[in-house]
Amino acid sequence: MHVVIVGNGTAGIHAMRAILSHDPKAAVTIISNDEPTFYSRPEITQLIEDPEGLNHIALPVYGKLWEKITLINKTVEGFNPQRGTLTLSDGNTLSYDRLILATGAAPKSVKIIGLPNKRILTLRTAEDARKIAGYVSRSSHPVILGGGLIGLKIAHTLTQLGLPPKVIVSSQQILSRTVDEDTAGIIQRLFEDHGVKFFLGTTIKSADWDERREEGVLLTKRGNKIQFDLIVAGKGVSPRIELAKNAGLLIENGGIAVSDAMETSSPAHYAAGDCASIFNHETGHYENRAIWPVAAESGRVAGESAVGKLISTRRFSAPVPRNAIPFFSVPIVSIGTIRGDTLKISAFEDTEKNITRKIFQENGRIVGAVLIGDITHAGLLFEAIREGIRARHIPDWLQQGIPTLTQQTPSMEVLFS
Secondary structure: OEEEEEOOOHHHHHHHHHHHHHOOOOEEEEEOOOOOOOEOHHHOOHHHHOOOOHHHHEOOOOOOHHHHEEEEOOOEEEEEOOOOEEEEOOOOEEEOOEEEEOOOEEEOOOOOOOOOHHHEEEOOOHHHHHHHHHHHOOOOOEEEEOOOHHHHHHHHHHHHOOOOOEEEOOOOOOOOOOOOHHHHHHHHHHHHOOOOEEEOOOOEEEEEEEOOOOEEEEEEOOOOEEEEOEEEEOOOEEEOOHHHHHOOOOEEOOEEEEOOOOEOOOOOEEEOHHHEEEEEOOOOEEEOOOOHHHHHHHHHHHHHHHOOOOOHHHOOOOOOOEEEEEEOOEEEEEEEOOOOOOOEEEEEEEOOOOEEEEEEEEOOEEEEEEEEOOOOOHHHHHHHHHHOOEOOOOOHHHHOOOOOOOOOOOOHHHHOO
16 A cells, blocks of 8 residues: 655644554655754744754654655645555656645734835744845844744844844734633733833734845834844644645634544545534534644544554544643743633732742643743643543642652542542
8 A cells, every 4th residue: 555645744643643553554655845854843933043863853663664654855736536546746647546735834924114025034944044034144133923932932042142123913912712811911021021022912913124234124014113133934834735726625723624633525535634624523523723732633543544554543533632831941832722611710820939830720631731940740730631530629739839740640530629
């Protein structure tokens, strides 16, 4: 059996591993116009600091997997579902028995009146990071558009390089999809303590750009004038669906429509990761969620489905959202659901040690957590959230992060009873 995977990101890699773990004799071809290797995209901000450091974020391919896969560093121009063939950018065609689309997503484009599009940089690939690095070396006034994880990771890297940027956010808080409002304020102050300046609830109106001097001023709708010589936009992503759309596959909610087995509207064709919209039986709608856990899990399911090894209990179910990242040596973890009017919040704060720990419950179940400065028991909380554990009250050792579980860990029900 020949399985072709288009894309070498998180979904593509997990699909490849699933295929070869279940069917070592399968022939696997991975096609990508990105780097001819595998690397961790969540860590590409490191390449802004060290453009030649791709080996530091490389993902290892263990054992003899390299001998079992063919990696083609080209662009796919299109595919024919009926014939089972695809066309490469060099004009060659390739036949397949199964096709997995792991084409990912592209940064949402941003246009500013008065500023050439080429001067608005984005970050999605290693090459993007190297391009930003080239501009950073001669920048004095960097600006970041967007206060999500991508924008803050770039801001953190620039600050570490001695260039604390100005961050322009259209919403009223940073990390609006990741943490609650109070926690966002804590993280914002952490950045501000290192020289980063935030403009919340701010929209760009236009720019006054001097091409010769390579510097300019941003004009906001509020009347702010913000000096800049470098702009990096982190305003979210859009699924890459062009190949699937041109081949006639069903598109829903902006992504390639797939079942909980990752199969598209065409048999023997699968999609996984940021490009896919997965059907949610609970809501009756297709959902597109461009986050790492979904990419990894959907890639696994697509790989197992492609070789006929998927069992009903291992079909896709939405993973618990989780993010873990240190900013300025302060560990921060966000897990599960942390926004909602019906949530009950249990909080612990140690201002002297800059520790904040919040646990969120809904109808007695633990559904989310945010840990700043002390991430003790983060793994345990993740499991409790994933299993929907009920707790009449949050134990002090868990709320305060006291590492008391030194013996054999009892069951979840006993821990939270």
